[in-house]
Amino acid sequence: MPVYEYYCEPCDGIFELVRTMREADEPGSCPLCDEDAQRVMPSTFNAFIMRGGFPRKIPDKGTYWHMGKEVSQLSRGGDPYTHPEIEAKKGNQTPPVSKQDFVDTVDKRREERRAKRERRRAELENKWHWKDKRGELVKRKGFRKS
Numbered sequence: 803m804p805v806y807e808y809y810c811e812p813c814d815g816i817f818e819l820v821r822t823m824r825e826a827d828e829p830g831s832c833p834l835c836d837e838d839a840q841r842v843m844p845s846t847f848n849a850f851i852m853r854g855g856f857p858r859k860i861p862d863k864g865t866y867w868h869m870g871k872e873v874s875q876l877s878r879g880g881d882p883y884t885h886p887e888i889e890a891k892k893g894n895q896t897p898p899v900s901k902q903d904f905v906d907t908v909d910k911r912r913e914e915r916r917a918k919r920e921r922r923r924a925e926l927e928n929k930w931h932w933k934d935k936r937g938e939l940v941k942r943k944g945f946r947k948s
């Protein structure tokens with residue numbers, strides 16, 4: 803069954819419910835206050851509430867959100883766009899391929915293919931011997947005197 807998001811006005815928060823499509827548009831009861839909450843459109847980045855000045859998501863697991871990622875501690879000072887927990891996780895992973903690297907790889911492969919085509923053409927032209935009246939290459943063997 804699909805997951806739907808509901809907005810609870812008293813809590814000013816969004817929660818998720820797993821329901822059938824038929825039930826999706828009926829109000830869902832909030833896990834915090836039991837009030838009816840209306841369905842809202844899916845919104846990964848909006849599914850936060852502000853509590854104590856920090857974005858949290860309900861049902862509240864005591865976690866926080868940083869740039870759409872779940873973290874257990876608030877970032878203290880420093881760059882507001884980075885978070886120690888997220889940076890630590892990044893350190894364990896191979897860095898994602900940057901767009902520039904990707905473009906470079908594509909360009910390099912294209913260049914390799916082009917070079918290969920050129921070599922192949924040169925090989926063929928060595929085998930081929932003569933151009934006919936239409937400028938088409940005629941095979942050495944197929945060359946007819948007329």
Ligand SMILES: [Zn+2]
Nearest residue numbers: 810813832835
């Ligand atoms: Zn509520």
